[in-house]
Amino acid sequence: MFDTLRRIVQAVNEAPDLERALAVIVRRVRETLGADVCSVYLTDFDSREHVLQATEGLHPEAVGRVRLPLNRGLIGWISERREPLNLPDAASHPRYLFVHETGENRFRGFLGAPIIQNRRVLGVLVLRQRESRTFEDDEVTLLVTLASQLAGAITHARASGELARLQDTESLPSHFLQGLPGSPGIAIGRILVVYPPADLEAVPDRPAQDTATEEASFRNAVRDVVDELEQFAKRTAKHLPAEDRALFDAWLLMLESDTLIDNTVERIRQGNWAPGALRETIEEHAKVFDAMEDAYLRERATDVRDLGRRILMHLQNLEVRPVEYPPVTVLFGDQISAMQIAAVPRHSLAAIVSTGGSSSSHVAILARGMGVPAAMGIADLPVSRLDGIEIVVDGYRGRVYLSPGPAVRAEYKRLLDGDRALSNELEALRRLPPETPDGYSLPLYLNTGLVSESRPLGIEESAGVGLYRTELPFLVRDRFPGEKVQITNYRQALETFAPRPVTIRTLDVGGDKPLPYFPMSEANPFLGWRGIRMTLDHPEIFITQIRAMLRASIGLDNLQILLPMISTVDEVEEARLLIRRAHDELEEEGHPVHMPPIGIMIEVPSAVYQIEALARRVDFLSVGTNDLTQYILAVDRNNSHVAKLYDELHPAVLRALTEIMKGARTHGREVGICGEMAGNPLAAVLLLGMGVHSLSMGAGSLLRVKWVIRSMSRARAREILSMALECEDAACVRRLLVRALEEVGLGGLLLPGK
Numbered sequence: 001m002f003d004t005l006r007r008i009v010q011a012v013n014e015a016p017d018l019e020r021a022l023a024v025i026v027r028r029v030r031e032t033l034g035a036d037v038c039s040v041y042l043t044d045f046d047s048r049e050h051v052l053q054a055t056e057g058l059h060p061e062a063v064g065r066v067r068l069p070l071n072r073g074l075i076g077w078i079s080e081r082r083e084p085l086n087l088p089d090a091a092s093h094p095r096y097l098f099v100h101e102t103g104e105n106r107f108r109g110f111l112g113a114p115i116i117q118n119r120r121v122l123g124v125l126v127l128r129q130r131e132s133r134t135f136e137d138d139e140v141t142l143l144v145t146l147a148s149q150l151a152g153a154i155t156h157a158r159a160s161g162e163l164a165r166l167q168d169t170e171s172l173p174s175h176f177l178q179g180l181p182g183s184p185g186i187a188i189g190r191i192l193v194v195y196p197p198a199d200l201e202a203v204p205d206r207p208a209q210d211t212a213t214e215e216a217s218f219r220n221a222v223r224d225v226v227d228e229l230e231q232f233a234k235r236t237a238k239h240l241p242a243e244d245r246a247l248f249d250a251w252l253l254m255l256e257s258d259t260l261i262d263n264t265v266e267r268i269r270q271g272n273w274a275p276g277a278l279r280e281t282i283e284e285h286a287k288v289f290d291a292m293e294d295a296y297l298r299e300r301a302t303d304v305r306d307l308g309r310r311i312l313m314h315l316q317n318l319e320v321r322p323v324e325y326p327p328v329t330v331l332f333g334d335q336i337s338a339m340q341i342a343a344v345p346r347h348s349l350a351a352i353v354s355t356g357g358s359s360s361s362h363v364a365i366l367a368r369g370m371g372v373p374a375a376m377g378i379a380d381l382p383v384s385r386l387d388g389i390e391i392v393v394d395g396y397r398g399r400v401y402l403s404p405g406p407a408v409r410a411e412y413k414r415l416l417d418g419d420r421a422l423s424n425e426l427e428a429l430r431r432l433p434p435e436t437p438d439g440y441s442l443p444l445y446l447n448t449g450l451v452s453e454s455r456p457l458g459i460e461e462s463a464g465v466g467l468y469r470t471e472l473p474f475l476v477r478d479r480f481p482g483e484k485v486q487i488t489n490y491r492q493a494l495e496t497f498a499p500r501p502v503t504i505r506t507l508d509v510g511g512d513k514p515l516p517y518f519p520m521s522e523a524n525p526f527l528g529w530r531g532i533r534m535t536l537d538h539p540e541i542f543i544t545q546i547r548a549m550l551r552a553s554i555g556l557d558n559l560q561i562l563l564p565m566i567s568t569v570d571e572v573e574e575a576r577l578l579i580r581r582a583h584d585e586l587e588e589e590g591h592p593v594h595m596p597p598i599g600i601m602i603e604v605p606s607a608v609y610q611i612e613a614l615a616r617r618v619d620f621l622s623v624g625t626n627d628l629t630q631y632i633l634a635v636d637r638n639n640s641h642v643a644k645l646y647d648e649l650h651p652a653v654l655r656a657l658t659e660i661m662k663g664a665r666t667h668g669r670e671v672g673i674c675g676e677m678a679g680n681p682l683a684a685v686l687l688l689g690m691g692v693h694s695l696s697m698g699a700g701s702l703l704r705v706k707w708v709i710r711s712m713s714r715a716r717a718r719e720i721l722s723m724a725l726e727c728e729d730a731a732c733v734r735r736l737l738v739r740a741l742e743e744v745g746l747g748g749l750l751l752p753g754k
């Protein structure tokens with residue numbers, strides 16, 4: 001049965017358009033279940049009708065003509081109840097509606113199942129039998145399973161079909177394609193489809209004619225890519241944040257790593273030709289990242305494959321053909337790499353649309369850093385046919401309109417103009433302090449943390465670094481970085497911001513972010529061996545990192561140390577002892593080091609409930625709302641199936657935050673927020689009301705949040721907070737906040753599109 005299903009779904013996926021996809025469905029399902037009729041009704045969301053879209057067994061001319069209002073007949077009944085309906089004699093059901101055009105009065109047995117995707121009923125799949133027939137349980141489950149399997153295929157086919165029609169007739173689509181918000185903003189531009197430059201996966205294994213020549217050409221190709229990357233890095237130096245430019249350094253590191261070069265050379269020496277050897281090495285490397293739970297880290301696999309393709313291109317002597325970028329380019333692709341983004345002249349890049357990923361994907365983080373709107377996970381689209389099409393990208397809501405009609409276009413043009421006006425207003429805030437009209441100052445810090453931190457955006461207007469994530473240098477190498485390498489990295493960040501504080505977090509890998517050279521497998525990685533749990537089990541890693549931090553800060557003394565994933569008091573005690581030990585050792589060795597302030601991340605529910613005991617033991621607290629939200633709501637922050645449930649404005653999260661503030665106050669400790677919530681202008685109102693001491697965010701959010709702070713008095717923020725704390729759901733909180741921002745003239749595009 002599973003095989004039959006798989007074959008049907010595969011056949012549907014291969015169909016070139018919606019019509020043919022549905023034809024496949026009705027024919028194959030009727031055959032498989034031995035029914036007299038199989039039909040598909042699809043929901044027309046505009047006219048609010050169910051339309052007979054395909055049939056095997058009813059009058060073919062009824063297709064497209066039979067249209068039933070959403071609440072009529074047995075189809076409407078199934079769609080309303082979202083359940084299958086199995087009737088030996090359909091006509092005896094009170095909701096039965098006789099439809100003359102189909103000639104269906106000849107049929108008695110009836111089985112129907114809803115086709116549902118993301119809680120929306122896309123249609124109904126129906127079987128009919130001439131004689132009375134009660135379908136068996138396993139037949140019902142087959143139809144239900146098939147209907148659920150078909151939902152994605154129908155979405156895909158629907159999009160393909162609509163696009164084909166669009167291209168023929170220039171008619172206008174009446175609906176948008178929904179994905180996930182990646183980076184806020186609006187763009188109206190032309191699609192440029194990006195695709196991998198060389199098809200590495202397609203490279204076959206072949207015996208090397210001459211291993212020495214193969215090895216030489218491989219090494220030359222790598223050198224060429226290194227040159228190319230260095231040129232890219234230079235060219236983009238002006239308009240790409242240093243944090244993102246650091247990605248080039250990460251790639252260069254990968255290119256220089258023994259794993260990549262030596263493994264490939266080894267394979268060549270064993271007899272494979274250079275492209276085949278390269279393919280094997282890259283695949284092996286990429287698979288390590290593929291296996292990671294964390295969506296952000298999984299994205300590194302794309303980087304590895306992209307590098308592989310670039311090397312292959314040079315091996316194959318393919319020219320990197322200059323691309324003609326439309327003046328208003330919307331990059332569209334399955335797997336867009338940072339290199340492809342960097343290649344577009346900054347003034348031409350209007351937006352990025354990715355068919356995969358989510359807001360925590362590499363591409364989305366990069367887009368936010370550059371201030372370019374992005375929509376992610378716009379799935380089920382025939383990407384290859386989109387080149388040159390006009391598109392509206394709504395990065396706030398994560399949706400796109402292909403070949404927009406005049407009404408949609410005009411509406412988005414208006415929003416875009418509003419957005420531009422907003423950017424100009426924001427620019428004017430650059431040099432002004434983040435201070436409320438009633439004189440309360442709420443310092444804004446930056447979140448940074450890629451390999452080299454030379455000059456991240458937002459240096460001037462930030463109060464320092466609130467969260468420096470140290471994971472990446474550990475992940476792009478094939479072993480732990482030593483003390484010296486770490487000192488160089490941390491020193492750069494500390495120097496850039498001195499005398500302002502830089503809060504460096506100790507390693508937060510493990511569990512869902514395993515190090516490639518430190519394999520482990522866990523059933524529940526998010527509840528597993530991560531952050532401080534892992535580093536306390538490996539004091540050699542922890543102490544090396546602390547020593548590097550302390551030494552990097554000599555003479556600057558602007559270091560603060562932050563410990564991630566704290567869930568018990570013991571962890572704090574133990575970490576403090578180790579930090580003290582590292583400090584004393586360094587002193588004994590003659591280094592003039594100072595003990596820095598030590599803080600902990602509050603991102604696990606147990607830490608909220610023990611806030612007083614924890615606060616007493618440290619100098620400051622920093623709330624990681626990304627993890628805190630996922631742990632309080634039991635919603636995986638990277639899982640698109642439950643993305644709707646992930647909401648930092650959930651009353652339970654707000655309550656946790658007020659508890660943290662209360663506990664910290666008892667011991668006079670300062671509380672900063674460093675999760676994504678800090679960069680959300682809506683949430684900023686609540687955080688201001690709670691009296692948090694600082695907010696730390698990506699550079700792209702600084703001015704928006706500053707505007708909120710400068711427009712809203714602390715007293716008003718407190719009032720709004722107390723109303724929000726009365727709310728029983730996130731929607732109520734959001735409504736309050738939207739209204740509050742509108743009142744002070746910050747409505748419209750400042751608001752995320754939930």
Ligand code: PEP
Pocket residue numbers: 467469508603623624625626627628674675676
């Ligand atoms: C958080 O959890 O909110 C946080 C800032 O840490 P990370 O996103 O690195 O887990």
Ligand code: MG
Pocket residue numbers: 564603624626627
């Ligand atoms: Mg965290």
